[in-house]
Amino acid sequence: MRTVGIVVEYNPLHNGHHYHFAKAKQAAGADACVAVMSGDYLQRGEPALVSKWARAEMALRIGIDLVIELPVPYATANAEMFAFGAVSLLDRLGVVDAICFGSESGDIEWMRGLAKTLAVEPPAFSQLLKQGLAQGLSYPQAYARAVARYLRELGHADVPIDQPNNILGLNYLLALERLGSPMQALTIKREKAGYHQAAITDQQIASATALRALLFSQSAALDELAPYVPPTTLSILRREFAAKAGPMSWERFRHPLFHRLLQLSPAELAAYHEAAEGIEYRLKQAVTSSSSVQELLRQAKTRRFTWNRLQRILLAILLDLKKPQVAQLRLKEGAPYARILGFNEKGQRLLNQAKRKGRLPLISNVRDGLHPMLDLDIAASRLYRLAILCAEGTPTYADEYRAQPLMITSAPALAGNGAHPPLV
Structure with missing residues (x-):
C-alpha cells in the first residue's frame, strides 16, 4: 500500500485543503494518506479555532486515513523546527513513501537543490x-x-x-536531507488564495486566514462559510460552536495570560522560550495599558519581533515553557513518539504496519510520565479545554486522559445537522 504524508493545521479545513489532499494522493500514486496535524495550538503561536479532535475528524471525513498529532513544541515552533518535527514523524512511522506539500512556486527542483546546499x-x-x-x-x-x-x-x-509556503517547503526538504529520509518529496502549486490572503476573491476557494476573519467579524458567519468548506467541516463547526467549544481565539486566554504577565518580573519573563533582546520590558509595559491580547500584540510588536514570534512568546509564557525545558526536549533529534488522533479501516492497517516497521512508540492512551514532551502536550490541551469549559461554566480537567483516537467507519458522510458522527 503506497502512502503519502501531508502536514496540516486545518484551521479550519477548507476546499483548498481538500484539493491539496486529493492532488497529493494523485501525484504520489498513493492508496492511503497520513496527516501530521498540529494539536490545539498552531505554528503562528495561536490557539486553534476548534480542538484537535474536531479538526482530526474533519480530516478523516474527507478521506484521510490516519491523523497523528504534531507535539506542541514543534507545532508552535519556527518554520525550520515545525517542518523538522513533522517530517521526522512521517519518516519514523515507517509506512510513508512520499511527502507532498503546497507551494506558491509549484516547482520543487530549485528547492531540492537549495536544500542540498543548505x-x-x-x-x-x-x-x-x-x-x-x-x-x-x-x-x-x-x-x-x-x-x-x-x-x-x-x-x-x-x-x-x-513566500510563506515556499519557505516551509524548503524546510521540509532540509528536514529530509538532515534525516537522510528515503521519502520522496512532491509539491502542489497553491492556487487561487494565498496563505495570508485576507480577501475572498473566488467562489469556492478562500484561505483559512480569510475564513477565520469572516467567522470573527460576523455572528452568523457560519452560513457564509458554506461555499468554501466541505459540508462535513461545516457540520463539525456548527456542532462545536453550539457547544461553546469555538471559535477559540487568544481572547479566551486573556485572563490567565495577563495574570502571568502582571505577576512575573522582567527577569522571569526573559527566561521563557524565544524571549530575547529586552522584549520582556515591552510586554510588561504593554500589558498595563491593554484591554485585549490583540492590543497587547500591537503595542509590543517591533520590526524585529513579528506578530507570530510575539504570539509564540506569549504561548510559552502561558504554557510555562522555559528555555532550559525546551533544551532538555532535544527537538533537533526529532519526534520521540506518535500520538494517534484518529484513523479509518485503512488507517488501522497502516498502524499495524507501523508497529512492525516504525521507529516510534505509537500512543493512543495517554498518561503522565510517558515522555516529557507528551506531558507538555497534555498540559497544553488541558489549558485549551479549560478555556472552553470556563465558557460553559463546568470546568473539568480529565478529558485529555480519557480521550480515545477517533475511528471513522465506512458509514455515510456526516450529515449537516450538527449531530455527532458515528464513532466506534
Whole structure:
C-alpha cells in the first residue's frame, strides 16, 4: 500500500485543503494518506479555532486515513523546527513513501537543490543571516535575504524564497536531507488564495486566514462559510460552536495570560522560550495599558519581533515553557513518539504496519510520565479545554486522559445537522 504524508493545521479545513489532499494522493500514486496535524495550538503561536479532535475528524471525513498529532513544541515552533518535527514523524512511522506539500512556486527542483546546499549550513550563509538579524530584520526576513544573497554569490538566479509556503517547503526538504529520509518529496502549486490572503476573491476557494476573519467579524458567519468548506467541516463547526467549544481565539486566554504577565518580573519573563533582546520590558509595559491580547500584540510588536514570534512568546509564557525545558526536549533529534488522533479501516492497517516497521512508540492512551514532551502536550490541551469549559461554566480537567483516537467507519458522510458522527 503506497502512502503519502501531508502536514496540516486545518484551521479550519477548507476546499483548498481538500484539493491539496486529493492532488497529493494523485501525484504520489498513493492508496492511503497520513496527516501530521498540529494539536490545539498552531505554528503562528495561536490557539486553534476548534480542538484537535474536531479538526482530526474533519480530516478523516474527507478521506484521510490516519491523523497523528504534531507535539506542541514543534507545532508552535519556527518554520525550520515545525517542518523538522513533522517530517521526522512521517519518516519514523515507517509506512510513508512520499511527502507532498503546497507551494506558491509549484516547482520543487530549485528547492531540492537549495536544500542540498543548505542542509549543513555553510559559514558564509550563517554570516549573511547574522548580518540581517543585526540590522533589525525579523528572522524570516533575514533568512530569505540571506538565501537570496548567498545564491547570487554562487552565481545562481534569484529564487522565490520570500513566500510563506515556499519557505516551509524548503524546510521540509532540509528536514529530509538532515534525516537522510528515503521519502520522496512532491509539491502542489497553491492556487487561487494565498496563505495570508485576507480577501475572498473566488467562489469556492478562500484561505483559512480569510475564513477565520469572516467567522470573527460576523455572528452568523457560519452560513457564509458554506461555499468554501466541505459540508462535513461545516457540520463539525456548527456542532462545536453550539457547544461553546469555538471559535477559540487568544481572547479566551486573556485572563490567565495577563495574570502571568502582571505577576512575573522582567527577569522571569526573559527566561521563557524565544524571549530575547529586552522584549520582556515591552510586554510588561504593554500589558498595563491593554484591554485585549490583540492590543497587547500591537503595542509590543517591533520590526524585529513579528506578530507570530510575539504570539509564540506569549504561548510559552502561558504554557510555562522555559528555555532550559525546551533544551532538555532535544527537538533537533526529532519526534520521540506518535500520538494517534484518529484513523479509518485503512488507517488501522497502516498502524499495524507501523508497529512492525516504525521507529516510534505509537500512543493512543495517554498518561503522565510517558515522555516529557507528551506531558507538555497534555498540559497544553488541558489549558485549551479549560478555556472552553470556563465558557460553559463546568470546568473539568480529565478529558485529555480519557480521550480515545477517533475511528471513522465506512458509514455515510456526516450529515449537516450538527449531530455527532458515528464513532466506534
